[in-house]
Amino acid sequence: MVDFPWRVVLPFEDAEEWTKITNILLTPRFASIAEFAVALSQYHYSASLPVHLDAVEEAVQIISNNANDSKTTTNNNNLPPAAASFDFVSEVLPFIQLQVLSLPYHFENKTILSVVDQSGTVTLPRQAVCSLLAAAFFWLFKDLKVVKKKQQPTNNASGTTNLGISGISGGASTTPMSGMSAGFDWSSMMSHQTPHCCCIVHYFDRCRVSPPTGIIKITRKVLQNPFTAQNWMTSTEPLADWVTKQTGNIEDAKGIPQADFANACIGGGVLEGGRVQEEIRFCVNTELLVSMLITPKMADNEAVEIVGSERFSSYSGYGGSFEWSGAHHDSDKDMHGQPLTRVIAFDALVVWNDGSQFSPHSILRELNKAMIAFSIHQDEISERIQREQQQLAHHYIPQRPSSRPGSASSNSSSRPGSRAFGNKHHSGHSGGADGADDDDHGLLDSSSVVRSGSAGDHSNNNNNNNGNEKGNNGVSGVSSGGAPPLLKDQPAWKRGSVFDNLSSTTLPPAATTATTGMMMGSSSLSATHIPTTAANSSSDVSSPSPPTRKLVSLGGDGGRSVGLHSYSHSIATGNWGCGMFGGCAQLKCIIQWLAASQCHRNIHYYVYNQTQLVDSMKNILACVTNKIPTQLQPPLTVGIMAQFVLACPQDMCRSGFHNWLLSQWGVLEALNQQKPTKPVRQPMGATVAGMLAKLDRKKHPVDQEEENEGQGI
Numbered sequence: 139m140v141d142f143p144w145r146v147v148l149p150f151e152d153a154e155e156w157t158k159i160t161n162i163l164l165t166p167r168f169a170s171i172a173e174f175a176v177a178l179s180q181y182h183y184s185a186s187l188p189v190h191l192d193a194v195e196e197a198v199q200i201i202s203n204n205a206n207d208s209k210t211t212t213n214n215n216n217l218p219p220a221a222a223s224f225d226f227v228s229e230v231l232p233f234i235q236l237q238v239l240s241l242p243y244h245f246e247n248k249t250i251l252s253v254v255d256q257s258g259t260v261t262l263p264r265q266a267v268c269s270l271l272a273a274a275f276f277w278l279f280k281d282l283k284v285v286k287k288k289q290q291p292t293n294n295a296s297g298t299t300n301l302g303i304s305g306i307s308g309g310a311s312t313t314p315m316s317g318m319s320a321g322f323d324w325s326s327m328m329s330h331q332t333p334h335c336c337c338i339v340h341y342f343d344r345c346r347v348s349p350p351t352g353i354i355k356i357t358r359k360v361l362q363n364p365f366t367a368q369n370w371m372t373s374t375e376p377l378a379d380w381v382t383k384q385t386g387n388i389e390d391a392k393g394i395p396q397a398d399f400a401n402a403c404i405g406g407g408v409l410e411g412g413r414v415q416e417e418i419r420f421c422v423n424t425e426l427l428v429s430m431l432i433t434p435k436m437a438d439n440e441a442v443e444i445v446g447s448e449r450f451s452s453y454s455g456y457g458g459s460f461e462w463s464g465a466h467h468d469s470d471k472d473m474h475g476q477p478l479t480r481v482i483a484f485d486a487l488v489v490w491n492d493g494s495q496f497s498p499h500s501i502l503r504e505l506n507k508a509m510i511a512f513s514i515h516q517d518e519i520s521e522r523i524q525r526e527q528q529q530l531a532h533h534y535i536p537q538r539p540s541s542r543p544g545s546a547s548s549n550s551s552s553r554p555g556s557r558a559f560g561n562k563h564h565s566g567h568s569g570g571a572d573g574a575d576d577d578d579h580g581l582l583d584s585s586s587v588v589r590s591g592s593a594g595d596h597s598n599n600n601n602n603n604n605g606n607e608k609g610n611n612g613v614s615g616v617s618s619g620g621a622p623p624l625l626k627d628q629p630a631w632k633r634g635s636v637f638d639n640l641s642s643t644t645l646p647p648a649a650t651t652a653t654t655g656m657m658m659g660s661s662s663l664s665a666t667h668i669p670t671t672a673a674n675s676s677s678d679v680s681s682p683s684p685p686t687r688k689l690v691s692l693g694g695d696g697g698r699s700v701g702l703h704s705y706s707h708s709i710a711t712g713n714w715g716c717g718m719f720g721g722c723a724q725l726k727c728i729i730q731w732l733a734a735s736q737c738h739r740n741i742h743y744y745v746y747n748q749t750q751l752v753d754s755m756k757n758i759l760a761c762v763t764n765k766i767p768t769q770l771q772p773p774l775t776v777g778i779m780a781q782f783v784l785a786c787p788q789d790m791c792r793s794g795f796h797n798w799l800l801s802q803w804g805v806l807e808a809l810n811q812q813k814p815t816k817p818v819r820q821p822m823g824a825t826v827a828g829m830l831a832k833l834d835r836k837k838h839p840v841d842q843e844e845e846n847e848g849q850g851i
Contacts, residue, residue, distance in 0.1 A: 140258030146251040146432060147283035149273055150242045163276050164235045170227060171195050182277055182325075194328050197335035197462075198226040201343070204464050224343060233346040237272035244269050253284055254442075255434050257360040264350035264446065267428045272342070274324050279431065282321035322431050324409060331411045334421050336462030337451045341424035344450050344465070352476035354446040355517075356429050361439040361510035367502055367784055370732070373777040376703040377762060379740035380731060382752060383710075388744050389419060389449060391710035392470055393478075393525060395518070397511070399714050400483035404442055405430040413460040414717055419481070422451040422466065426481060438503055441484040441511035445521075448477040473528060478521060484511035486715025486726070493788045495721060496795075501729065501784055504715075508733030512709050522706065702763060705738045712744040713751075723751050724795040728758075728783055735776050754796035761803055769804040 150156040162181045168174045171191055179189040205224040224230070244266035245251065251270075252260050262270075273279060327334050388396045399415045400406065405427065408417040420426045425447040433442055452466040470478050484507055489495035495504075711730055715721035727743060734741040745751050760766045762774045770778065782802055790798060800806040 140256065142252035142255060142258060142260070143287060144253040144255055144284050145287050146253060147285050148241060148245060148251060149238075149278040150245075159276075159278065160239070164239050168227060168231060171198065174231065178277060182280065189325075190329050193330055193332045193335045194339065196332045197339050200332070200336055200462065201226075201340055226339065226343075230339065230343050230346060234272045234275055234342050237269045237342075237345075238276060238278070240265075241269045241273060250287065251432060252287075253432050253434065254356055254358045257358055259355055259357040260432060262354050262356070262428065264352050264354055264425065264448075267354055267425050268342075268345050268350060270428055270431060271338075271424065274322055274427070274431075275328075275338070275342075277323065277325055279322035280325065281323075282431070322409070327409050327411065333413070333453070333460050333462050334408065334411070334417075337421035337424055337453075340462070340465065341450045350425075350448065351474065352446055354425055354428065354444065356433060357443045357445075357515065358433070358436075359441045359443055359510050359513060359515070360437075361506055361513075364439050364506040365502075365509065367498060367780075370502070370505055370780040371777050371784065373736060373775060373780065375736050375738075375776040376773060377731065377776065377779065378735040378738070379702045379704045379708075380755075380759060381740065381742045382755060383742055383744040384752060386744065387746075388415075388710045388712055389422070391742060394708040394710050394742065395443075395480040395482050397709065397711035397714065398481050398483040399712075399717075400436070400442070400485045402485045403430075403435050404433045404483050413457050416483070418453060418456070418460060421462075422453055423447045423449045423479065423481070424451070429483075436483075436485055439506060439510060441482060441507065443515060444481045444483070445479070445517070446477050447479055447481065449479065472524065478525070480518065480521075482511050482709070484508065484714075486719050486721055488719045489715075490720045493790070495725065496786050496788045496790045498784050501725075501786075504726070504729045505733055505780070508714075508730050509736055512730075512734050512737040512739050514707055514737060514739070518707065703735075705740050707738060708740040708742055709734055710742045710744065712746055713748065722790075722792045722795060723748055724754060724793065725783075725786075727751065727755065728779070728795075728799075732776050732779055732783070750793065757800060757805075758796055761800065761805055766805050 149159060159181065163177055166173075166177065168177065171194055175189040175191045176185075178191075179185050179187060183189070202224050244263065251262075254260050398419055401416060405420050406412050406414075406416045408420045408427070409430075420430075426444055429442065429444055436442060448471075449466050449468045452463045453460060454463045455461050468477060468479070472478060486507070487495060487500055487503060489500065494500055709730075711734075713721075713723045714726050714730060716723040716726055730743075731741055743755075757766070761768050761770075762779075764772065782799055786795065786798060797806055
């Protein structure tokens with residue numbers, strides 16, 4: 139277990155200050171939100187500055203109205219509302235006070251709150267997370283203090299770093315939190331950001347009604363020796379399966395890690411009113427906010443993985459239109475109630491100048507950042523095994539012995555003690571995706587999914603209603619008459635320390651002594667042996683065995699068979715860094731595809747209404763799967779694709795990257811010739827709806843631009 143050198147100073151560590159906090163903030167029973175605001179002013183500003191909690195008041199009113207409406211409406215999920223009634227002042231606020239008072243209980247016996255400033259994992263019980271967030275609700279982390287573990291909390295600048303809303307106000311520049319732009323100050327959010335307060339107040343109400351169980355693990359993943367351009371260009375890893383998700387959001391993905399398009403300081407501007415992808419995710423999965431308390435700024439070779447947060451809220455809109463829309467009941471849990479959601483935060487470059495993001499330096503940085511983000515942690519492998527065992531146990535149906543001796547049903551499968559699976563559930567898991575996204579298989583056109591397997595596999599998908607996208611006839615390793623593996627008595631998070639052992643970032647080697655090449659009128663490029671990096675040479679790292687290549691014949695000219703490889707692990711992602719950060723979606727999707735393939739992950743890509751991206755990726759996928767013949771020599775690997783990506787012109791326009799790739803492959807002209815002729819102009823009456831839509835976009839240019847940018851930060 140990693141011994142982190144820094145820790146967060148908790149409010150109760152100063153006995154005199156804790157007494158003051160208790161007397162002013164935690165003991166009184168407030169009769170109104172206004173009285174609560176007066177108490178905050180008295181403690182933090184000695185009553186010299188008034189405190190206004192307008193956003194909290196509005197949030198309480200919205201939640202109250204929603205609770206009243208829920209009594210008269212049917213719950214589609216057959217789930218009860220958060221509570222039969224909602225009374226913030228008399229029920230929720232006292233609960234929050236009680237959670238703050240329980241901080242010494244959760245951190246007794248000198249248990250400390252470590253700062254995750256290096257490669258390693260911090261584990262927190264979810265009830266302790268609730269107490270920490272409750273303390274933040276009373277602004278007790280307004281000036282975040284970080285101290286060396288062997289030191290006692292002090293008020294001088296030599297031993298403590300104080301972080302306020304305006305930045306660093308003390309301490310040495312070498313402290314781990316020195317790169318953060320703000321502390322953990324909730325004062326501005328509670329005054330001005332109503333949707334954020336709706337999510338937070340609703341979270342506390344849900345915890346009051348049903349105390350959270352399980353743990354949250356926050357892991358900083360560090361790529362010790364980032365790949366060079368030569369490493370990437372000589373990789374022989376096959377390209378992984380690509381699934382285009384034209385509906386839904388990343389947080390809707392089931393059973394697979396979900397990308398957080400993060401700021402380098404995790405959480406981004408959620409405390410200052412940010413309303414894009416990361417900020418919204420931190421609101422609806424409220425427990426994610428605790429990572430801001432202990433996670434310093436990410437470097438270019440780092441990512442943060444958070445396991446175990448629950449989604450409590452639903453929402454609508456994006457950017458300026460973001461609103462809380464009610465409770466969400468998260469079903470992604472194990473049998474013990476432990477949430478299994480895995481969020482991977484990784485930050486993109488801020489590239490307002492189109493040319494800068496196409497430079498080899500920028501592309502290499504993004505490739506390495508995505509690779510460490512998508513690397514497979516050992517606990518994810520354990521979790522997947524546990525999911526499969528639960529699915530087998532859930533679908534297990536014992537056969538009733540026949541009451542008639544000698545009947546046809548009294549065979550070996552119906553004898554006492556023998557077991558069988560129901561036919562409906564014995565057709566396998568979702569193809570290569572951890573049994574993931576079973577609810578989404580009906581949302582995809584067959585042309586949007588590119589998978590490995592035989593041609594018959596694709597035709598069977600249309601008639602399969604149980605979420606099986608590969609058409610397997612059985613669960614791997616289990617015969618139709620065999621018993622499922624026995625489940626352990628305890629969940630994975632209670633068995634041993636697989637999470638705490640940072641062993642385990644799995645990064646497949648970039649290349650071996652194999653040879654790859656491309657035919658573009660130049661000589662073939664031979665792959666050189668890539669020195670094994672520290673990330674994949676350590677004894678703590680378990681690299682998977684080389685994948686068995688699965689080829690699919692798609693009827694391309696020349697009869698060549700080139701396929702995408704289907705892996706056991708997947709990642710749900712989308713237009714990373716393509717919103718406020720100014721990134722090119724066409725470039726970022728290819729970068730993430732290469733990184734996911736290098737890490738042996740399939741990619742589930744949520745396009746967020748980017749119709750142009752959907753169309754251009756169809757052409758790219760048609761080329762790499764040989765539906766369209768190209769001048770490339772198959773198979774098309776990560777290395778060959780990286781050679782093209784790293785060689786793209788720096789003056790590329792945002793919407794021209796895929797066309798440039800197709801032109802390099804010698805297929806762009808053929809594709810342009812296949813385009814249908816321009817349709818005949820329709821009469822005025824047929825285009826009224828289109829004109830109204832254009833007028834509406836002109837009325838709301840900012841919101842429309844945010845929607846079109848694909849909800850990426």
